[in-house]
Amino acid sequence: MNAPIRTVTGERADLLQSLRQHREFLLFTVKSLTDEQAASHPTVSELCLGGLIKHVGESERGWAKFIVEGPAGLGGDFDPSLWSEEMQKERANGFAMVGDDTLESIVADYERIAARTDDLVESLESLDIAHPLPSAPWFEPGAKWSARRAILHIIAETAQHAGHADMLREAIDGSKTMG
Template identity: 60%
Template structure:
């Protein structure tokens, strides 16, 4: 008799696969290489992982706390936007090992949340922001799908950056 994985297992396995793709792009790199911009964009490998870590942390907090966890986008200051921009780059004092450790810690927390959440259908209204449909609500399930999509998209960006850096590829 075969066992069919449940929805939580499917979500966690899919998220783990895309996290692994993203982390794999940093294999054998120095801190300097992790911060190098190799394309016309400002993106670097360490910065992408910092960003995905922040996004996953924020959305996991949303699942637990609701829209207040996301902050008030209408009242963001220039300093708030500058801090968000810093998510995309390696700053003085950042190390690749530290960035990867922070990502692993957020991943552990998210995974535990997925395993223990009473109901993946539980929903919260999205915070007011120009990029969200007014009055929309997202379930925990929808948030997890968004985290998977975000991770996957940035793993693809990371693969391009890594190939531009030294020719190494995640796949192929």
């Protein structure tokens, strides 16, 4: 049985169009790369292209869960001063290609996450639903974010890291997203 086709207009259409555009910019940076290139560190930074996509996907997944579940959806402790050595290593691995990670598997996972987020944006009863933010040094104490604000954060995160990814790709082989 086929799912009903939704017509998305107005604010939701604008949010989705912006998010999809920045996702395309991000994914363009890994077009035609090998796993070795995607895992490489072509600058003085520890960042790699595969790890950036993995991080953006996990961040998007977490914020989409926040929209539905509230702060528990983000999971974990947000105060780095309280992180164990294992938690710090796990966080670092979220920005790297490790173990069985391949560029293909990371991109496929990211595309599944993106499809779920798009479906959520299309189907939410209201963009005004809000939840308190978890306690973290970078969040104002007692602040709440609406679904709209969380979606805008996903867009900002994707755009910021697409810029980082563009710089890494240029360092690998001179390719650019634009220009």
